[in-house]
Amino acid sequence: MNWLITENNKKINTYEIPIISIEDLRVEISNLRHRPIGFFGKQEYENVRLYVVLSDDKQGKLMITSVLFSAEEKAYESLTKDFPQFHIFEREFFEEFKIEPLNHPWLKPVRTNQDKYPFFEMKGEDVHEVAVGPIHAGVIEPGHFRFMCQGEKVYDLEIMLGYQNRGVEKLLLNGINNRLAESICGDSVISYNMAYSQVIEALSNTSITKRAEIIRRIALEMERVAIHIGDMGAIAGDIAYLMGASIFGTTRTLVINTMLEISGSRFGRGLIDVGGVNFDIDDKMSERIISMLNTVENYVDKTANVMLNMPSCTSRMERTGVVNKETTIALGGVGMAARASGINLDSRFDHHDIWYKRQSNTIDFKATGDVYSRCLLRYKEIKESIEMIKDFIKILKEHQDGLKTTINELTQNSLVISITEGWRGEVVHIGITGENSELIRYKIKDPSFNNWYMLAMAVRNNGISDFPLCNKSFNLSYCGNDL
């Protein structure tokens, strides 16, 4: 057995995880062709154990195996040459454990050493470089972008991140802390907190109430609706369709203010704790949510219909920032951005979440991989999520089994992989416990970790002035990447 087959949110014993050689791993990956969602090391005495998690999206299964590196083994032949999706994972692994993937095409820092970053260089007449960041023109997180241009045309963009690194994975080992989990990535409060709570609950054999499960999902979909509306507003602002920017901006306020009424925080902080949720959605609140959603849907429909059909708007969005399907697969793109490039990847359905039913809204979507496609998909996902929330609220009445469950002790030597489909895509949390039932390793993979390279590819051959538009259409996370 080269792999241990598991599922989303299922606890496995770490002793059952096979150890194979790196050559076997290469052959296995080549045969299986599944997507990597975890590739991380763990110190075991003087050895380093590399865990590899692949996702079989068609079967809804997760596959895990490991490779052991002794203290003397400091190099192996890179996987990236054959399977480019591994490029960022191998860089991260190298940075943390100094085990070098030989012949990696761009073995550059991920989160450290910004002053010695080896940028690509382009030489020749008319060629120039534009450096932007870490502090950007707008109120956004820090990151450094280096454009290589000829005239106004971007040949390549290199993205250097790591400014946000706060050592979150290490901090999470200090004890159960939902407030830390929801502050890792402040625009995906619910998705991060949900993934974290699911890991701890699975590790401690705690099953939470059905009511809490539904309330969590209502919040998750509300987060998706709010951020997508905000981002459509930002896209409208970048194409100078200011009416759209204003209306989407104020419409988003309606959604997050309802979140404030539910949880006391506009982004749902403090709503989810390990063991359940802290706030209920009663009948009165359910009605408030539904009437808010109806208003929001009306505003979004009317504004989106103008924005997505008016030639002066569409001409800026169509064929701008294209990432085709092949590139997205090669880079291992995930989530909303990958769906806009024609890859049907959604962990809510791939890793079968019993609460979710597919809505019809996104089925007739034609993915073109450009800014227009990402904008249109956001609109469709807003509609879909609104339907989902209404369905959740309907079944909420049938489940009156309380909000919170007391959690048990964590079990020893266990591992849990939890995937939550946040608005950007899959948020993967992996927790491992040791001999004394304490967390000894916590690993997080944000969808942005895969997708930053999609942005770099999207900008190629576009005018440099279209960069903000491309960037907004992805709206990737800096802190989710830097951790």
Add this chain to the structure above:
Amino acid sequence: MLDTIKLKYLQGKQYIKDIKNAPMREAFRGFPIIKNIEVNTSCCPTGALTSNPTTIDMGKCTFCGNCKCEAIQFSNKYKLASTSREDLIITADISPEEYEKKAIKAKEEIKKIFSKSLKLRQVSAAGCNGCEMELNACSNCNFDMGRFGIDFVASPRHADGIVITGPISENMAFALEDCYKSTPDPKIVILAGSCAISGGVFKESNKLNREFLEKYPIDLYIPGCPIHPLTFINAVLSYITGKIK
């Protein structure tokens, strides 16, 4: 074209007319109301809570509500900012009304120079994007901070001050200081959010470098996790005009 004009009338006027007295939803967790009863401090994720006497340090508090009990309630009062770090520590004998009156001490020279126009450069120093989103919301049609002459600008060279969010990571320390030095005098420094003020939930991290805060004077502390736009706008307005109401 006609559709766009129709859109203009769709929502009507959206701006909050009286920003200083804007109503806040009951559920909002703002200014803590404390009774001097012994409390269990282990529920606090950031060490903001102390017992004997019972106090809450709003500079550390994430306003998560974990500590809610007989001794501690959170009111929906959103004017939380202060010009002094010590004043952020709330004890049993401070009421929100009293706090509002005294917390922000505007200097004469600040009022003279900035009361009609204040341009700020925001620096996200490992902020989680929560405070950043709320600062962006300050400029949307609801809050419309620009009408008071307060704006965020693209370059520190155009700014009268900087707003820092996030716990200040080692990797951002240089850029932050560089930005501060690039801002022409006279300038102000505002710390927005509990991460910036105290390190918040990240204060135990060894990847932070908060030397900047020891080197340079801080003018305004704005608590929240994340800060509410009303908290931010009212704080800055009171600081540059000296008027609370």
